[in-house]
Amino acid sequence: MTPAENSSRGAPGAFVVVDWGTSSFRGWLMSADGETLAESRGGEGMLHCTGGGAGAGFAPVLRDHLARLGAPEGVPVLICGMAGARQGWAEAPYLKTPTRLDALHEGAIRIDAPGDIRILPGIAQARPERPDVMRGEETQLLGVTEPDFTGLVCIPGTHSKWVRIEAGCIVEFSTYMTGELYSVIAQHSILAHALETAGNGTSPLAADSQPFREGLSMALAEPAALTASLFRLRAAQLLGFEQRADGAARLSGLLIGTELADALHRHGPLRSMRLIGAGALGRLYEAALAGQGLDVTTVDAEQAARLGLAKAAISLWGAKVTI
Amino acid sequence: MTPAENSSRGAPGAFVVVDWGTSSFRGWLMSADGETLAESRGGEGMLHCTGGGAGAGFAPVLRDHLARLGAPEGVPVLICGMAGARQGWAEAPYLKTPTRLDALHEGAIRIDAPGDIRILPGIAQARPERPDVMRGEETQLLGVTEPDFTGLVCIPGTHSKWVRIEAGCIVEFSTYMTGELYSVIAQHSILAHALETAGNGTSPLAADSQPFREGLSMALAEPAALTASLFRLRAAQLLGFEQRADGAARLSGLLIGTELADALHRHGPLRSMRLIGAGALGRLYEAALAGQGLDVTTVDAEQAARLGLAKAAISLWGAKVTI
Numbered sequence: 001m002t003p004a005e006n007s008s009r010g011a012p013g014a015f016v017v018v019d020w021g022t023s024s025f026r027g028w029l030m031s032a033d034g035e036t037l038a039e040s041r042g043g044e045g046m047l048h049c050t051g052g053g054a055g056a057g058f059a060p061v062l063r064d065h066l067a068r069l070g071a072p073e074g075v076p077v078l079i080c081g082m083a084g085a086r087q088g089w090a091e092a093p094y095l096k097t098p099t100r101l102d103a104l105h106e107g108a109i110r111i112d113a114p115g116d117i118r119i120l121p122g123i124a125q126a127r128p129e130r131p132d133v134m135r136g137e138e139t140q141l142l143g144v145t146e147p148d149f150t151g152l153v154c155i156p157g158t159h160s161k162w163v164r165i166e167a168g169c170i171v172e173f174s175t176y177m178t179g180e181l182y183s184v185i186a187q188h189s190i191l192a193h194a195l196e197t198a199g200n201g202t203s204p205l206a207a208d209s210q211p212f213r214e215g216l217s218m219a220l221a222e223p224a225a226l227t228a229s230l231f232r233l234r235a236a237q238l239l240g241f242e243q244r245a246d247g248a249a250r251l252s253g254l255l256i257g258t259e260l261a262d263a264l265h266r267h268g269p270l271r272s273m274r275l276i277g278a279g280a281l282g283r284l285y286e287a288a289l290a291g292q293g294l295d296v297t298t299v300d301a302e303q304a305a306r307l308g309l310a311k312a313a314i315s316l317w318g319a320k321v322t323i
Numbered sequence: 324m325t326p327a328e329n330s331s332r333g334a335p336g337a338f339v340v341v342d343w344g345t346s347s348f349r350g351w352l353m354s355a356d357g358e359t360l361a362e363s364r365g366g367e368g369m370l371h372c373t374g375g376g377a378g379a380g381f382a383p384v385l386r387d388h389l390a391r392l393g394a395p396e397g398v399p400v401l402i403c404g405m406a407g408a409r410q411g412w413a414e415a416p417y418l419k420t421p422t423r424l425d426a427l428h429e430g431a432i433r434i435d436a437p438g439d440i441r442i443l444p445g446i447a448q449a450r451p452e453r454p455d456v457m458r459g460e461e462t463q464l465l466g467v468t469e470p471d472f473t474g475l476v477c478i479p480g481t482h483s484k485w486v487r488i489e490a491g492c493i494v495e496f497s498t499y500m501t502g503e504l505y506s507v508i509a510q511h512s513i514l515a516h517a518l519e520t521a522g523n524g525t526s527p528l529a530a531d532s533q534p535f536r537e538g539l540s541m542a543l544a545e546p547a548a549l550t551a552s553l554f555r556l557r558a559a560q561l562l563g564f565e566q567r568a569d570g571a572a573r574l575s576g577l578l579i580g581t582e583l584a585d586a587l588h589r590h591g592p593l594r595s596m597r598l599i600g601a602g603a604l605g606r607l608y609e610a611a612l613a614g615q616g617l618d619v620t621t622v623d624a625e626q627a628a629r630l631g632l633a634k635a636a637i638s639l640w641g642a643k644v645t646i
Contacts, residue, residue: 256549
């Protein structure tokens with residue numbers, strides 16, 4: 001009898017799922033049929049846990065969150081995200097494209113520790129001419145797609161993903177460094193003088209404003225001109241054509257527009273697509289994609305991760321934990 | 324009688340010219356016919372001089388360099404570069420395109436100080452849809468072009484300039500943030516893990532190597548995909564397709580290729596062009612442009628600045644200082 005079988009018999013909490021990213025921990029206690037019973041979140045992401053050496057801090061952080069969740073002792077735990085990276089708790093090797101989303105759980109590795117703790121794999125596109133990787137997004141994709149889903153999904157963020165899925169199988173994806181470029185340009189380049197950012201400049205929280213839309217249109221019209229458009233943003237202010245207050249929105253528009261131009265060109269023509277988004281950034285992408293005539297279905301990013309983890313957990317333990 | 328006329332009569336040093344950039348000072352004592360008699364250089368650029376408040380440090384720095392040059396007392400001085408920026412010694416307002424290069428000296432401002440010290444203007448493209456500015460490069464352009472020159476000139480650097488000149492007149496130009504993007508990406512983004520850089524990562528000193536050429540070709544083929552190509556550079560290493568030692572050259576190739584693709588598309592088709600370059604970066608551009616089938620004439624950047632300053636100084640003072 002495994003600890004999972006032992007603890008979950010008759011208990012309301014059948015398993016715990018965790019979205020363990022670079023800088024955040026989000027855990028949920030779930031019933032056997034995937035209903036959320038409790039939630040625990042914190043800033044103890046991978047970077048926090050590896051502070052004292054490789055993998056050292058993951059087990060205690062998980063223990064604390066399990067206690068906060070009121071999880072039964074020995075409850076099985078399924079994790080996705082950067083905890084499974086080479087520099088994380090333990091490496092969950094990438095599955096290679098093309099790969100079925102509903103087979104994700106088969107690639108999970110088991111942590112060498114008491115109890116049943118597993119980490120879902122990331123996905124790699126091991127093609128020398130278009131190498132790419134994801135870790136965490138595959139679980140969100142599992143959460144928001146039906147087993148036979150065919151279509152394009154965008155997951156905006158620090159490293160935006162565009163994923164082509166055919167009949168439930170990831171066939172191709174591309175990562176755009178949009179969010180990270182926004183941060184490093186806003187904080188460390190000459191454009192820092194052209195932006196009014198809130199403190200650390202790390203979030204492209206421009207509203208769907210006129211300068212955002214202008215930057216977007218400019219980049220969609222001339223996507224190869226990004227590195228010149230960036231300097232023009234500064235020059236426009238020096239010459240009095242634009243105010244500093246508009247700089248952040250324009251930069252955001254330029255970067256998102258460059259991403260959209262390439263991704264839509266590669267995957268188009270399209271009528272509809274899905275967006276896994278959150279907050280202001282998700283709304284910006286939604287507006288930008290709608291502006292391109294696309295019918296966009298948006299799903300909340302956190303909900304997508306929780307649903308994907310629950311699906312995978314049920315695939316792994318569903319039969320055992322259901323009394 | 325001005326101090327210039329007073330001091331230069333019969334003296335070998337007829338005027339001093341200075342290329343005063345953001346982080347460097349390069350001054351030359353010249354004869355009335357533009358022959359270089361002495362040189363003095365240092366790190367006292369604009370940033371050094373404005374350390375104690377706007378404009379405070381420029382006069383003493385110039386005085387020291389004039390002494391080192393053995394310049395006659397009251398010698399006229401002509402300056403180009405960031406010393407003439409709004410945040411510099413005194414603002415030399417931009418001339419607007421289209422503007423003749425041989426009329427640059429007419430836009431020089433005179434410093435309110437003893438002697439005859441003037442600063443050449445920068446040039447602005449005051450078009451709302453393509454705003455752009457240069458300060459310093461216009462003087463290099465004057466140095467390397469004949470009065471009736473027609474053609475395209477590239478000046479690679481932190482902010483690369485591509486300048487269209489017709490019959491000695493600057494008609495259009497574009498600035499690409501290539502060098503600065505290299506620095507901020509190499510130092511502050513996730514790609515810092517993918518590069519072996521020498522310390523501060525500020526110079527794209529990749530040799531004309533295989534990974535440089537691959538990055539270049541990739542960007543020339545897909546110039547709109549830059550923000551995805553950057554992430555692929557990281558993914559290629561994670562998946563074992565590329566070594567960390569090749570990262571810097573590939574990044575350099577991607578950024579320079581993106582610049583070339585846009586600039587050559589905008590100005591092409593071309594058979595020949597001029598390049599104002601220096602050192603390893605100049606050689607990279609030379610190789611990249613030659614690879615595109617262009618006949619490139621390269622002129623050293625420092626020589627270009629000195630020649631341009633000398634031409635402008637002779638236009639200003641030539642008649643007076645020649646006995």
